[in-house]
Amino acid sequence: MLDELCQEIKLKFPASQAVLHNPPENVGSPSIEIEAKSLREVALYLRDDCKYKFSVLQVISGVDYLEYFEVCYMLANFDLARSYEFILKVKVSDRVNPVLDSVADIWPAANWQERECFDMLGIEFKGHPDLRRILCPEDWQGFPLRKDYVAAKYYNGMQVYPDHKMNLEERSFIINSKSKQEELQKQSLAKGL
Amino acid sequence: MTHDKHEGKHDHDHDDHDKHDDHHHEEVAEVEDYPKDAKEESLKSELLTLNMGPQHPATHGVLRIEIKTDSEIVSEAKPYIGYLHRCMEKHTESLDYRGIIPFVDRLDYLAAMNMEVGYALTVEKMLGTEVPARATYIRTLVSELQRIASHLVAFGTYALDLGAFTPFLYAFDQREKILRFFEEISGARLLYNYVWIGGVWNDVTDTQLDFLRDFIEDFEKELDEYHTLVTSNSIFRDRTANVAVIDLKTCLAYGATGPVLRGAGHRWDLRKVQPYLNYNELEFDVPVGGDNPEVGGMVGDCLNRYYVRMREMRESLKIIKQLLLKFPSGPIMGKVSKIIKLPKGEIYMRTECPRGELGFHIVSQGGKEPYRIKVKSPCFTHVSILPVVGPGLMIADFVAAVGSIDIVLGEVDR
Incomplete structure (x- = not known):
């Protein structure tokens, strides 16, 4: 079904350069990748004109791949007789100033999902009615889900990431070396724990 | 004494006015400076901004909704979330x-x-792990029990929102029994860490299953009592019927799932549509709003959402009964390597949770840690509908609307 859909998108919108990514060895979910500039017209086509009528946008998931961002739109139609779902992917290659067209007027669900994507990854959605941070405070610096994000030590003059509470070595889940494990045990015994 | 003094003063004033009776009208005009040609349109009026939350019993957690009210009518509702954000996705x-x-x-x-079941299934699907039959049965059993427990909280707190205290105690009394069962099998009452990748952590004994059989018998009668106590209560019906209607179109546009979508009359349940675990072997109905004309109200209103939940509890009981009849024996853990490494790629999978569809988008680069996990939370979607539902409702009805959507802020903020 996705082969057919991908061909259709390619025919209707040659600029979209739709590519179908089938998961290797059938492990995982298939996806269709399109160019960012034709996102809106493809989205409108998928919602209204294509025969599957993807009326539901479930979630927008942004992933940071260091060289580029990838924004995944999980689309579905809640049709009882024949339900389909797939992932529509868009690459945003500009890391410094990432901009993407908003689809908030096509699927109202995108309103909050795009806000979260903006909050976490800093992707600006052009044409969004109310692009504000949603989970972090409005004056938060940086975008937490970027891979190069360093947790701030201070927020509004308050220490939020104190070193003595963040001894990651002691808290690491897998302690590889045995001598280190014994050392830690000794330490905790000495503390009377 | 103060009263006397006041009265004395008043009398004195009165005498004064009597003395200068001729000037009385002039004085009033001077003091109040009231425009003589004042009409209703020229009077200054503005909307009253009201903060519901972040600490408010009706918001079911730390949710703040900024409401602009025109007298008693909500004209704008703006939810603010993030008070419980724990950076789960980053962690x-x-x-x-x-x-x-x-x-x-x-x-x-x-x-x-x-x-846990949703997460474990997603990872297992990527790994290709085979889960033993007994583990699958236990997973279905605990999911359905948890669904009942969750709906009981929804039922109890919803009645509490609308001013009835007793149903809350009834609901928590029954929920306690389920939590006791969970405590027996997992050691914890609220956060279990029980469903592991490949199976479940601990086996269920026959005595524990017998305890469940007793519980089911009790609970069926108890459910009837809830309907007598709450559903048929005329005050409750007045507060919920035809209030805060979310129609199917809005539901689909905003991606609502679970009881909210089913309350709007769409028979969409992942357990039926895309069966996971062993739901395809089990018989149960999917209750939707409007399929029982005796309930009354409008399709998609608070009453129908509430009633869908109440009927889902009965369906869950039906499922548990069938599970207990043919509980297989065998191992409870499948073969999983000591260090789990997912193959390179990504997956998006969703399961039907009490509040709607929970989806996990896991991106793996082949390492032992995921590259990215994105959680599709049903409640996040449902909170985003509030600005559409709110306008036009009375403030008290808005509380009923928030309660009927049944949100848990831990999932909204993640």
């Missing part, structure tokens, strides 16, 4: 796949078992 990037399960628990803390 998962530095944890191994097993270590994530306790974090997943804390998403929807009222339905932790469903969260």
Whole structure:
């Protein structure tokens, strides 16, 4: 079904350069990748004109791949007789100033999902009615889900990431070396724990 | 004494006025400076901004809704979330796949078992692990029990929102029994870490299953009592019927799922549409709003959403009964390597939780830690509908609307 859909998108919108990514060895979910500039017209086509009528946008998931961002739109139609779902992917290659067209007027669900994507990854959605941070405070610096994000030590003059509470070595889940494990045990015994 | 003094003063004033009776009208005009040609349109009026939350019993957690009210009518509702944001998605990037399960628990803390099952199934699907039949049965059993427990909280707190205190106690009394069963099998009452990748952590004994059989018998009668106590109560019906209608179109546009979507009359349940676990072997109905004309109200209103939940509890009981009839024996853990490494790629999978569809988008680069996990939370979607539902409702009805959507902020903020 996705082969057919991908061909259709390619025919209707040659600029979209739709590519179908089938998961290797059938492990995982298939996806269709399109160019960012034709996102809106493809989205409108998928919602209204294509025969599957993807009326539901479930979630927008942004992933940071260091060289580029990838924004995944999980689309579905809640049709009882024949339900389909797939992932529509868009690459945003500009890391410094990432901009993407908003689809908030096509699927109202995108309103909050795009806000979260903006909050976490800093992707600006052009044409969004109310692009504000949603989970972090409005004056938060940086975008937490970027891979190069360093947790701030201070927020509004308050220490939020104190070193003595963040001894990651002691808290690491897998302690590889045995001598280190014994050392830690000794330490905790000495503390009377 | 003060009273006397006041009265004395008043009398004195009165005398004064009597003396200068001729000037009385002039004085009033001077003091109040009231425009003589004042009409209703020229008077200055503005909307009253009201903060509902972040600490408010009707918001079911730390949710703040900024309401603009025109007298008693809500004209704008703006939810602010993030008070419970614990950076779960960021944390998962530095944890191994097993270590994530306790974090997943804390998403929807009222339905932790469903969260675990959803996560474990997603990872297993990627790994290609085969889960033993007994483990699958136990998973279905705990998911359905958790669904009942979660709906009981929804039922109890909803009645509490609308001013009835007793149903809350009834609901928690029954929920306690389910929590006791969970405590027996997992050691914890709220956040279990019970469903592991490959199976479940601990086996269920026959005595524990017998305890469940007793519980089911009791609970069926108890459910009837809830309907007598609450559903047929005329005050409750007046407060919920035809209030805060979310129609099917809005539901689909905003991606609502679960009882909200089913309350709007769409028979969409992932357990039926895309069966996972062993739901395809089990017989149960999917209750939707409007399929029982005796309920009354309008399709998609608060009453129908509430009633869908109440009927889902009965369906869950039906499922548990069938499970208990043919509980298979055997191992409870499948073969999983000591260090779990997902193959390179990504997956998006969703399961039906008490509040709607929970989806996990896991991106793996082949390492022992995920590259990215994105959680599709049903409540996040449902809170985003509030600005559409709110306008036009009375403030008290808005409380009823928020309660009928049944949100858990742990899952909204993640």
